[in-house]
Amino acid sequence: MLRLRPYKKDDAETILSWIKDEKAFYKWTAGILGEYPISVEQFNAVSNLMAFTAIDDNEIIGFFTMRRPNEFFEELRFGFVIVDSEKRGQGYGKKMLELGLKYAKEIFGANKVSLGVFENNKSAYFCYKATGFEDVSQDEIEKYTVMGEEWNCLELEMKL
Known part of the structure; x- marks a missing residue:
């Protein structure tokens, strides 16, 4: 059964092993x-965020963070x-x-969760859409220069 637990610094090596190349790394982190x-030490900066590790039968399966885009907990950003x-x-x-959304609503009382995803990261985009996130209409699409290319960042959100 899939569960969430707080991120532990010992998880970093496993999580970083999932990144197979430079392009995948930047799709995941936007260079932030x-x-x-990056080193395990650099990655452990996520400890300053609300970081979660997903486990299935004690095997690390996934990872994500939550943060407040402002001082309130009404909105959280994955x-x-x-x-x-x-x-x-x-x-x-x-x-x-889905577990993260439940946590955001029930523990933090959030009524909205948002996230950004690069337009060229179709598998992540479709995962977010399948989870119930909706596209946010943007007057101006945020752009990042990554590996000499310009990548569009799409904004998605879900009301809880």
């Missing part, structure tokens, strides 16, 4: 954690969402996000 490849590269396409991402 540093330049590819970030650094990732599932074990060997387990993708099996519904773990959706289940993990």
